[in-house]
Amino acid sequence: MEHEINDDKLDKILENLPDEELIYNLAELFKVFSDSTRVRILCVLMQSDLTVGEITKSLSMTQSAISHQLRMLKQARLVKFRRDGKNLIYSLADEHVSTIFSQTLEHIME
Amino acid sequence: MEHEINDDKLDKILENLPDEELIYNLAELFKVFSDSTRVRILCVLMQSDLTVGEITKSLSMTQSAISHQLRMLKQARLVKFRRDGKNLIYSLADEHVSTIFSQTLEHIME
DNA sequence: AATACATATGAACACATAAACATATGAAGA
DNA sequence: TCTTCATATGTTTATGTGTTCATATGTATT
Numbered sequence: 001m002e003h004e005i006n007d008d009k010l011d012k013i014l015e016n017l018p019d020e021e022l023i024y025n026l027a028e029l030f031k032v033f034s035d036s037t038r039v040r041i042l043c044v045l046m047q048s049d050l051t052v053g054e055i056t057k058s059l060s061m062t063q064s065a066i067s068h069q070l071r072m073l074k075q076a077r078l079v080k081f082r083r084d085g086k087n088l089i090y091s092l093a094d095e096h097v098s099t100i101f102s103q104t105l106e107h108i109m110e
Numbered sequence: 111m112e113h114e115i116n117d118d119k120l121d122k123i124l125e126n127l128p129d130e131e132l133i134y135n136l137a138e139l140f141k142v143f144s145d146s147t148r149v150r151i152l153c154v155l156m157q158s159d160l161t162v163g164e165i166t167k168s169l170s171m172t173q174s175a176i177s178h179q180l181r182m183l184k185q186a187r188l189v190k191f192r193r194d195g196k197n198l199i200y201s202l203a204d205e206h207v208s209t210i211f212s213q214t215l216e217h218i219m220e
Numbered sequence: 221a222a223t224a225c226a227t228a229t230g231a232a233c234a235c236a237t238a239a240a241c242a243t244a245t246g247a248a249g250a
Numbered sequence: 251t252c253t254t255c256a257t258a259t260g261t262t263t264a265t266g267t268g269t270t271c272a273t274a275t276g277t278a279t280t
Contacts (some may be wrong), residue, residue: 027149033140096217105208
């Protein structure tokens, strides 16, 4: 069984490689998913829109920690919010999160 | 528009929340995807099985850096390898990576 | 206007992590 | 066995990250 790849083939692989910027953005988005606090926030938001206080309560953490993480999720355009009096109600920005999570869970279950 | 969630509803959300361990594993897997070097390695492996030397060459990095990252990818069961003489030929462990990546790219493109 | 409540922000600290360097392992050929 | 080539591993260092604490912003109520 001989494995052989010449430079032409390597060149071809490099041509088909996505742009550096795209790869960077991909990694950046995964970085957002790479913290269990943020994953938990996304998981509760999958079930219902919630205020910051409710998220804080449900995850038993400080309000500050939650707020910092919501900031990252906002920047990644994964969540959005609307105001309701003194409260800010957060919700998922789209359904991509669910799709990505379920695909990834499939890999874990084996 | 009144937003109101009582404690019963919060309890229900907590019940439906995945196990702490599952969430942790999910975040851990995403952490593997959260570095652009590892994403690039996975991208070249999507195109062809490659030796460590070829990966090193194609990404213009030190062999040590590549080897360290391959170790993480191995631990996450994202890649596997077979021996061919002095070479180790790495390949993707399954097709989940492609699926996850394309879903995530969809979110980025908007 | 003063107060209370909900949320955001800034700084600091403890901890994690990627890359580089040096070195070790392990296979093949002389 | 000695050497060479391919890859892995241990250590160090510089940089990044999550949480906490203290404080600021902003909205509603009186």
